[in-house]
Amino acid sequence: MRPDTRDRRRFRLGLRPRLVLALVLTSAVTLGTAALALFSPLQDQLRDQSESSLRASVLTARPGFEEALRQMRGGDVSEIAVLASRLGQRTSSRILVTDDLYPYNRVTRTLDGPAAAIWDTAAAGTPDDPLDIIRALTSRRTQVTSGPDGTRMAALLRVRRGKRTETYVLAARSERDDAGEIVARVRSAFGQAALVGLVAALLLGAAVVTTLLRRLERLRGAAMRMAQEGVDAPPPHDTGADEVGDLARTLGQMQRALRRQEQARRTFVATASHELRTPLTSLGGMLELLEDDLLDGRVDLEDAQRQIILAQREVGRLTHLASDLLDLSRLDAGTELRTEPVELLEVVRAVAAEFDARAAGNAIRIDVRPPRGPCWASADPSAVARIVRILLDNALRFAPEGSAITIAPGFSGERTKIDVVDRGPGVPAAERERIFQRFERGSRTGGEGGFGLGLAIGRELARRHGGNLVLYDGDGDRPGATFRLTLPIAES
Numbered sequence: 360m361r362p363d364t365r366d367r368r369r370f371r372l373g374l375r376p377r378l379v380l381a382l383v384l385t386s387a388v389t390l391g392t393a394a395l396a397l398f399s400p401l402q403d404q405l406r407d408q409s410e411s412s413l414r415a416s417v418l419t420a421r422p423g424f425e426e427a428l429r430q431m432r433g434g435d436v437s438e439i440a441v442l443a444s445r446l447g448q449r450t451s452s453r454i455l456v457t458d459d460l461y462p463y464n465r466v467t468r469t470l471d472g473p474a475a476a477i478w479d480t481a482a483a484g485t486p487d488d489p490l491d492i493i494r495a496l497t498s499r500r501t502q503v504t505s506g507p508d509g510t511r512m513a514a515l516l517r518v519r520r521g522k523r524t525e526t527y528v529l530a531a532r533s534e535r536d537d538a539g540e541i542v543a544r545v546r547s548a549f550g551q552a553a554l555v556g557l558v559a560a561l562l563l564g565a566a567v568v569t570t571l572l573r574r575l576e577r578l579r580g581a582a583m584r585m586a587q588e589g590v591d592a593p594p595p596h597d598t599g600a601d602e603v604g605d606l607a608r609t610l611g612q613m614q615r616a617l618r619r620q621e622q623a624r625r626t627f628v629a630t631a632s633h634e635l636r637t638p639l640t641s642l643g644g645m646l647e648l649l650e651d652d653l654l655d656g657r658v659d660l661e662d663a664q665r666q667i668i669l670a671q672r673e674v675g676r677l678t679h680l681a682s683d684l685l686d687l688s689r690l691d692a693g694t695e696l697r698t699e700p701v702e703l704l705e706v707v708r709a710v711a712a713e714f715d716a717r718a719a720g721n722a723i724r725i726d727v728r729p730p731r732g733p734c735w736a737s738a739d740p741s742a743v744a745r746i747v748r749i750l751l752d753n754a755l756r757f758a759p760e761g762s763a764i765t766i767a768p769g770f771s772g773e774r775t776k777i778d779v780v781d782r783g784p785g786v787p788a789a790e791r792e793r794i795f796q797r798f799e800r801g802s803r804t805g806g807e808g809g810f811g812l813g814l815a816i817g818r819e820l821a822r823r824h825g826g827n828l829v830l831y832d833g834d835g836d837r838p839g840a841t842f843r844l845t846l847p848i849a850e851s
């Protein structure tokens with residue numbers, strides 16, 4: 360083995376750590392994506408809401424300030440102080456009221472001296488950034504700004520005194536960045552929750568993966584036992600209502616199917632070996648006797664002819680077995696069948712003609728009863744003929760001498776049918792489904808049964824066409840069996 364291959368195997372991660380790592384990474388990526396999608400838009404939205412709230416409060420209070428300034432006499436600012444205090448409490452802001460004589464040099468764009476306000480809710484000497492007031496005075500428009508240092512707003516107040524209009528500024532300064540603080544608290548809480556979630560995902564993932572791998576290990580053990588002990592090994596057992604449980608049940612079904620196939624194979628080997636041994640032993644004995652007679656120069660022609668007839672019968676049995684096995688192999692291989700309109704009366708008459716000599720030798724009459732009109736089925740003509748041959752061969756095995764076998768094509772509801780009726784011993788009720796299984800024969804064969812393959816082949820061919828082959832009860836006390844083949848009607 361090459362060194363790099365050994366290294367890869369040595370450092371290869373097992374399924375357990377890979378699943379747990381995938382679960383944790385998925386959780387981390389999900390939480391990270393959620394954080395990116397949440398925090399930045401949340402901060403912007405909160406700042407927009409803070410601006411809107413401050414703007415609405417200041418604009419609502421502006422008429423009151425304008426009225427208080429208009430009625431102000433002799434420097435009495437008590438009413439302005441009350442209004443500023445109320446607005447400051449309502450907005451949690453610092454409120455300033457100043458006039459347009461603010462010491463701002465519009466040429467140099469600098470303050471010409473210390474700024475003084477008509478009223479300031481802040482403590483005396485508190486430094487102030489007058490940029491928003493300056494912007495409001497120069498642009499003559501309301502100014503609102505937000506940032507890490509809070510939200511600031513400056514709105515113009517216009518007070519008419521006779522024919523003259525005086526300009527003042529109402530400024531509100533929220534010194535705290537409420538949006539940033541809220542986002543910081545949310546980020547802290549989110550981080551703690553994410554950490555707890557990742558730990559929970561790790562623990563839960565480890566528990567789920569451990570349980571899953573334990574169940575898979577049991578399935579692996581069951582498969583290994585089946586490989587070592589064969590299909591008779593104990594099947595896997597898992598009652599979970601999930602994919603692993605379905606896999607275990609599927610493996611169990613597969614094992615039971617393999618067990619049935621193995622049992623069928625053993626039955627076939629036992630049956631075929633028994634059935635083959637008899638004709639082969641007979642053929643061997645006949646050939647040995649003929650060889651002895653030929654070597655001695657005394658050939659009994661009558662006895663030789665009898666031996667040849669018996670040999671031909673045994674060869675026929677072997678040929679029949681080979682034909683059945685070939686049909687089974689084609690069915691198991693899924694060989695596609697043709698589908699075309701088939702006139703059932705023509706098929707029945709052709710197959711019945713093939714059995715005329717054999718039926719006459721047993722003093723049995725084959726009675727073909729034509730339907731009232733054409734009877735067309737949708738099927739493979741050779742497959743239909745094969746099924747009818749199986750049914751006729753089966754009927755001739757058990758029909759008593761001097762009786763009749765009836766073949767009646769026709770219709771049964773929305774399907775076509777072919778009934779094959781004999782006057783044989785019939786089939787017990789307990790065996791009416793078993794005889795359609797491979798290598799199964801009825802108990803009333805009287806030594807005339809074949810290999811137990813014909814009816815199984817016939818039913819499989821019928822079902823491959825979308826039809827069926829079933830056994831019906833006899834008519835009252837009349838002995839015999841009635842087999843019915845049903846097929847789809849050919850579309851006109």
